[in-house]
Amino acid sequence: MSDQVVGVVPRSASPVRRGYVVAAVLALAMMVLAIQYGSDWLLNFLHVMTGALWTGIDLFMGFVVGPVLKRLPLDARRAVISGLVPRTLFLMPTVSIITSTTGWFLAKRMGFLDVGYPGFHWVIAALVIVTILTIQGTGILLPTNLRLYFELQKPNPDSAKIGRWMRWFVGVVAIQGTMQVAIFVVMAKFATGL
Numbered sequence: 001m002s003d004q005v006v007g008v009v010p011r012s013a014s015p016v017r018r019g020y021v022v023a024a025v026l027a028l029a030m031m032v033l034a035i036q037y038g039s040d041w042l043l044n045f046l047h048v049m050t051g052a053l054w055t056g057i058d059l060f061m062g063f064v065v066g067p068v069l070k071r072l073p074l075d076a077r078r079a080v081i082s083g084l085v086p087r088t089l090f091l092m093p094t095v096s097i098i099t100s101t102t103g104w105f106l107a108k109r110m111g112f113l114d115v116g117y118p119g120f121h122w123v124i125a126a127l128v129i130v131t132i133l134t135i136q137g138t139g140i141l142l143p144t145n146l147r148l149y150f151e152l153q154k155p156n157p158d159s160a161k162i163g164r165w166m167r168w169f170v171g172v173v174a175i176q177g178t179m180q181v182a183i184f185v186v187m188a189k190f191a192t193g194l
Helices: 018-036 040-069 074-109 120-153 159-192
Strands: none
Touching: 018 040, 018 074, 040 074, 040 159, 074 120, 074 159, 120 159
């Protein structure tokens, strides 16, 4: 009989899963093909679909999963994070890259980068928000996720560290959620005309 908890990745396991890497590479390849050879419809579809995934996951993680996680006992938190990190490690950077890149090319193709003031303020707002989201996601959330993951793989994880990281993580994810709502406001302006 195994003494491992069901659903918990064995200690010191790498969070990298081959299937998730392959899926990320295929999604990025689809984006490149859409930019090079695809129609504006396909580019828009990828932008909207990955944007919806990015926003939905950010909001769900920030306002549902995060607050629940920080109240769970250590073993339950270990199981959840051990399952989430491998799934989000490549998913979140991939959807953010595809959303931002396809958005840039759509804006360029549709002439939004050439609009004058005051309409160009909306373009600047979109760029600022996406920059904030990207810096927070790759510079704060991704490293924090990995620190949590590896700390929880230890036989005796440091609960104080985990608690600090979780408070920091939940706060940053709440800001991410707010920025995601703000980008919807900007995108609604783009959709209805500058």
